[in-house]
Amino acid sequence: MRVQLLLVLLLKLVENAPVGRHILMKKYLKQFGYDTDNMPMAVKNFQQFHHLQINGKMNEETLSMMDKPRCGMPDDIYNMAFHGPVLQNRNLSYKVENYGYLVPSEVDEALKKAFDMWQNYTELNFKHFKRIYVMRVNFNRLNHGDKNDFDGPGQMIGHATPPVNNAQSDIHFDLDEDWTWRGDNGINFFQTAVHELGHALGLSHINETDSVMYPYYTYKENYSLTKSDIARIQYLYGVRDRSIDNQVVNPTCIILNYNTIFVYENLTYVFRGKYYWAFNEEGYRIEEMRLINEKWPFLPSNIDAAYVTDSNKVIFFKGLQYWKYYKSRLLKNYPKLNYHGYSGAPERIDAAVKWNNTLLLFKDTEIWSYEPGKGSTSIGKVNNIVNAAIVKGNDLILFGHRIFSRCTSINTNCIRENISAYFKCNIRNTTAVA
Ligand SMILES: [Zn+2]
Numbered sequence: 001m002r003v004q005l006l007l008v009l010l011l012k013l014v015e016n017a018p019v020g021r022h023i024l025m026k027k028y029l030k031q032f033g034y035d036t037d038n039m040p041m042a043v044k045n046f047q048q049f050h051h052l053q054i055n056g057k058m059n060e061e062t063l064s065m066m067d068k069p070r071c072g073m074p075d076d077i078y079n080m081a082f083h084g085p086v087l088q089n090r091n092l093s094y095k096v097e098n099y100g101y102l103v104p105s106e107v108d109e110a111l112k113k114a115f116d117m118w119q120n121y122t123e124l125n126f127k128h129f130k131r132i133y134v135m136r137v138n139f140n141r142l143n144h145g146d147k148n149d150f151d152g153p154g155q156m157i158g159h160a161t162p163p164v165n166n167a168q169s170d171i172h173f174d175l176d177e178d179w180t181w182r183g184d185n186g187i188n189f190f191q192t193a194v195h196e197l198g199h200a201l202g203l204s205h206i207n208e209t210d211s212v213m214y215p216y217y218t219y220k221e222n223y224s225l226t227k228s229d230i231a232r233i234q235y236l237y238g239v240r241d242r243s244i245d246n247q248v249v250n251p252t253c254i255i256l257n258y259n260t261i262f263v264y265e266n267l268t269y270v271f272r273g274k275y276y277w278a279f280n281e282e283g284y285r286i287e288e289m290r291l292i293n294e295k296w297p298f299l300p301s302n303i304d305a306a307y308v309t310d311s312n313k314v315i316f317f318k319g320l321q322y323w324k325y326y327k328s329r330l331l332k333n334y335p336k337l338n339y340h341g342y343s344g345a346p347e348r349i350d351a352a353v354k355w356n357n358t359l360l361l362f363k364d365t366e367i368w369s370y371e372p373g374k375g376s377t378s379i380g381k382v383n384n385i386v387n388a389a390i391v392k393g394n395d396l397i398l399f400g401h402r403i404f405s406r407c408t409s410i411n412t413n414c415i416r417e418n419i420s421a422y423f424k425c426n427i428r429n430t431t432a433v434a
């Protein structure tokens with residue numbers, strides 16, 4: 001707080017020099033998004049946005065407001081509560097590039113709390129990685145190469161790039177601030193992180209003083225999202241389905257409500273919600289259930305369908321999008337819209353498999369063969385919906401609810417069996433979980 005009076009002092013100094021004061025004010029207002037071609041109007045707009053007495057005059061109230069620590073992003077009063085593009089992916093990674101003079105473990109902890117704050121209400125999932133990232137956090141001083149210089153101690157404390165074209169975004173904190181972890185003895189890092197993260201997710205400033213997206217910093221004892229913060233972020237990123245989080249998934253392999261099944265590098269993967277199980281060729285489960293994101297970062301939960309291409313890539317379908325992975329690496333520019341790579345395919349498919357050089361897609365009770373450039377041709381019907389399809393030896397295995405069919409040609413010459421006969425419930429060489 002010691003240096004926050006800088007601007008006021010400067011203004012006091014130039015009080016008798018209206019020209020200098022005018023230039024300083026103009027620079028300030030312009031920086032934060034006000035149209036300074038008409039200065040009295042710019043001052044009025046500033047006063048209105050911040051609930052001050054509106055008179056267009058640089059009075060003490062207005063000046064001391066301007067001297068408070070705040071976010072470096074503009075107020076955007078002409079387009080209030082505007083939100084720009086959003087991130088397509090719901091599973092986001094972040095990386096901390098440097099910790100400045102701060103204690104890494106405390107930064108990490110505060111950031112996790114800040115990310116959780118947004119995650120708790122939306123379909124977003126954040127993960128801290130050392131290398132790969134969608135969001136990059138760092139501490140910087142003064143000119144730091146993004147044409148958005150910090151200003152030394154006081155005033156501007158942070159800024160973030162909004163999502164543009166789904167590119168990576170940067171969250172910067174002014175290293176010259178007197179940061180603190182707990183309480184009010186300095187600028188509270190956690191509170192600032194929640195705010196800047198809001199920008200990185202596509203939210204703009206709002207003039208509700210209790211909102212976390214209000215541009216000026218004030219320490220709050222119980223810092224939390226307001227109703228309007230929650231409504232705005234859920235508008236962009238959906239409402240969190242708590243049933244998935246709280247789903248008590250039976251860790252044994254009685255698999256009834258799986259989302260998809262596919263075979264990759266000799267292991268059979270079964271997906272359900274945000275978890276997967278891996279089975280070996282004999283049908284034995286080889287490890288405990290795992291989070292899908294541990295193996296396939298950025299992949300959303302509740303996948304519709306998956307298949308393996310001839311070049312050993314896994315394609316995952318969900319809704320109108322698809323993801324392409326080589327081992328655990330999401331290939332560049334994914335996810336894509338189905339329309340771009342699978343034009344003419346049925347929407348929201350139930351299952352997919354490559355069999356005898358043909359890509360088969362299943363949707364409701366229809367079987368389609370799909371050829372790039374030609375689209376899909378209906379090649380038959382099934383009696384029961386197919387949730388997943390794999391190839392085993394020369395046979396096509398179609399998984400339905402509680403049963404699976406082993407077919408030597410598409411949907412003919414099939415032998416039906418109970419699904420639990422396919423996956424063995426004991427984990428080999430380890431203790432089975434009840
Ligand atoms: Zn801001």
Ligand SMILES: [Zn+2]
Pocket residue numbers: 140144146148159172
């Ligand atoms: Zn910056």
